């Protein structure tokens with residue numbers, strides 16, 4: 001009887017630990033090396049930056065990766081994590097809310113509802129639940145502002161989280177964890193049951209979102225959107241690094257995020273949609289910067305930026 005009781009306590013404790021991730025963070029293993037700057041763009045691709053006036057200062061740049069990153073950083077004006085939930089993307093076909101990972105075809109109105117609970121048929125009963133989904137999971141954004149300010153108005157330098165900076169936001173927080181390009185309203189059940197901080201990747205099953213082992217496939221319709229959000233993040237923030245599937249650094253809970261090789265495929269297979277174009281504009285109005293991987297998709301900007309792997313622009317250049 002004692003044994004069974006002990007086992008029960010152990011199981012309950014395990015659930016508690018898993019359910020409420022501890023607020024202290026694991027520091028990076030000393031064996032993990034910080035990559036060097038690799039700001040090398042391919043010279044065979046030329047883009048007319050002035051075609052979108054936001055980028056006109058990049059005309060004639062001889063270090064396009066650094067200059068692009070600095071432009072994104074210089075023009076950002078952070079909203080709060082609380083306000084990020086109202087950044088609705090509109091489904092171009094239905095006029096209702098475009099929600100990440102949704103395969104139900106539900107017409108969800110442009111609202112957050114009460115705590116993400118939305119009444120879709122207006123009878124006072126919530127029948128749809130959304131979360132603010134961090135595409136680059138908070139658990140894998142182990143960076144912090146150099147001044148440790150949790151309510152940044154604008155970009156400051158970032159450094160590796162030394163373990164003293166709580167990596168998850170609350171509604172008043174602003175900064176890298178409230179960046180709108182990294183936040184989508186997503187179906188709660190998929191977000192919590194399938195994604196749950198796992199790396200995005202190929203599971204062998206296409207179509208709807210699914211999980212295999214610790215790899216999450218976001219669904220055919222959403223894989224390109226995911227890729228372009230992550231591309232933006234790796235350029236926007238120093239240290240955040242996309243690594244290939246077979247990289248020894250592809251471990252969750254670090255600054256490294258998988259898997260660049262697959263994301264580049266997804267970017268090609270699921271091209272920029274009307275929803276992403278519209279969302280890029282609303283974020284530009286709200287947050288002041290843009291996602292170049294949407295604006296210059298047709299000019300093959302990924303080939304330009306990722307020709308030498310992850311560009312990994314550090315703060316040393318700012």
Ligand SMILES: [Ca+2]
Nearest residue numbers: 221222225270
């Ligand atoms: Ca898409």
